[in-house]
Amino acid sequence: MRKATQLAGALCLLVASVSGMAASVLAAPPPERYLHVKVEDAKEGESVNVNLPLSIAEKILPTVNKGELRDGHVTINKSDLDGIDVKGLLDAIRTAPDNEFVTVKQKDEDVRIAKSNGNLIVHVRSTGQEKQNVDITIPLKVVDALFSTAKDNELNIVAALHELSDAGDALLVTVQDASQHVRVWVDSKSSSD
């Protein structure tokens, strides 16, 4: 009987310590997410790295009221979206299976727009005099957040940043030309190394 009490006590202690550890893990704040921009110019031997905590960007943007940017929203010229049901278009893309939606092949430029693994992907290959490759990968959740405002001609940048900070590590943009290489990505590292 005494042994059983001791065993029950030990079990209670174990459960308490495990639940305590779990609570401390759950209570820990999520790691800071950073938006990194890296520009490298091999010809000039230059490199520029900018690392911005997304939490700072989220706090700053609503305070900026200049030009088209107001309270964290960017207003698009209505004529640019004339006749386009952006939300309907996004809904169609979201519900469609992974696929290549647009392929444009020109003499010196190829453009591809596709959906893959919950991301909207844009590839541009320029093969003319100025060779340039542009790859853009944006999680669809971020695109949805971007167009989450009531108005059709507004982009909700703060909501998009918030969604971006919840998304996993992602390479968002790469641009490569003859000498320059630009990369924009999101991860939890405080430097771009």
Next chain:
Amino acid sequence: MVLLGKIALGITGTMLAGVGAICSQGMIEVNVVERQPEVHHVYVIAPAMLVPIVTHFIPRHDLGDASQQLRPYMPTIRAALDQLQETEDFVMVDVKDRKQHVEVQKIGGSLVIDVKDENETVHVETPVRMISSTLEQLADKESATAD
């Protein structure tokens, strides 16, 4: 004799408390090493708390339009600096070319700027809280003028 000892103890205690209070906001550190044409070394370390106090005594007319120009940006600056104090250490900007290396980092509670080139090295370290209170002082000066 005992009275003198008590007075000395009181003065020393007050001085120590004063120094502690002055240093409570951290220190500003400026280190400039110039190598060419002559070698110069400037090293200044001062309590950060003095800067907003000194700013308070700058005559309004000497500030010109600085306060007026600063004021519209204060909500953004305030949001940025408040959040900056809460974030962990990180490298904000890192620019390298063949001759120069510029780095802006947040280390501890300070903003650290390092510039290195062939001829000189500059290191500036300022507590974020000091930047915040100094800019608040400057913006307030404008509102005092406007009143």
